[in-house]
Amino acid sequence: MNCRSIPSVFATISLGLALSGFVASNTARAAEIKLLCAVALHPAMDALIPDFEKSSGHKVMAAYGNAGAIADRFQKGETADLLINAAPLMDQVRAQGKVVAGDRIIIAKVGVSAFVRKGAAQPDISSTDAFKRSMLAAASIIYPDPAGGGASGIYMAKLLEQLGIASEMKPKTRLSPSANVLYASVASGDVEIGFNQISEVLAQPSVEFAGPLPSAIQNYTQFAPGIVTGSNQAEAAGALVTFLTSPAAKTVLKAKGFE
Numbered sequence: 001m002n003c004r005s006i007p008s009v010f011a012t013i014s015l016g017l018a019l020s021g022f023v024a025s026n027t028a029r030a031a032e033i034k035l036l037c038a039v040a041l042h043p044a045m046d047a048l049i050p051d052f053e054k055s056s057g058h059k060v061m062a063a064y065g066n067a068g069a070i071a072d073r074f075q076k077g078e079t080a081d082l083l084i085n086a087a088p089l090m091d092q093v094r095a096q097g098k099v100v101a102g103d104r105i106i107i108a109k110v111g112v113s114a115f116v117r118k119g120a121a122q123p124d125i126s127s128t129d130a131f132k133r134s135m136l137a138a139a140s141i142i143y144p145d146p147a148g149g150g151a152s153g154i155y156m157a158k159l160l161e162q163l164g165i166a167s168e169m170k171p172k173t174r175l176s177p178s179a180n181v182l183y184a185s186v187a188s189g190d191v192e193i194g195f196n197q198i199s200e201v202l203a204q205p206s207v208e209f210a211g212p213l214p215s216a217i218q219n220y221t222q223f224a225p226g227i228v229t230g231s232n233q234a235e236a237a238g239a240l241v242t243f244l245t246s247p248a249a250k251t252v253l254k255a256k257g258f259e
Helices: 003-019 039-056 067-075 087-095 128-137 151-162 166-172 179-187 198-202 234-244 247-255
Strands: 032-038 059-065 082-086 108-110 112-117 141-144 173-176 193-197 207-212 221-227
Touching: 032 039, 032 067, 032 234, 039 059, 039 108, 039 198, 039 221, 039 234, 039 247, 059 067, 067 082, 067 087, 082 087, 082 234, 087 221, 112 151, 112 179, 112 198, 128 166, 141 151, 141 179, 151 166, 151 173, 151 193, 166 173, 173 179, 179 193, 179 207, 193 198, 198 207, 221 234
Parallel strands: 032 059, 032 082, 141 173, 141 193
Antiparallel strands: 082 221, 108 221, 112 193, 112 207
């Protein structure tokens, strides 16, 4: 068994056991919940949503995108009952009254990691100095284009500047327009090292996880939910939030790379 699949097995068992005692808060007729969600949560949601649907009777129609894209889609009027996105972006829509006011809930947080082609030598990123040396020695790196609004791409561009190596890295840095290009570039050997959020890298069978950024330069994205103001499915959306913050869900989230 692949070593990174072991936590997922235990998470599945734990979730199944915990669900036997989980009672959805919405006992009314089954609802269809439209969810707009940050893509970093996609691997965990694939595991969690079917169990929520089974236990609650509700149906979840989920749409994903990077944090910036989800915020933009919502601001431009895409309909939803529940929005889950990076916490600072959620604070903005809450201040605008577009999601229901209430306590700020954090479902999970996730850091940034490196990945390489399967079987390739892994870079030493155990400390800030080691990270700098490995970046300068790398033939090429790739991360999501910051212009797309993804948290990991925005942070990586900022990090290289902060470390004072942006100019040296610029000729060998590629900005990926999509997840497909990001992973395919590294899987093929065309690019040596890639970067993205841990949860997304762990879900990619085509590449090899090379570890998180060292703690001194790690960046965590926190994800918060918000029930959309005026939603006809507010009660069902609230039940989904309750489920996602349950101990059983947290076990699955941890197995998928979240903290």
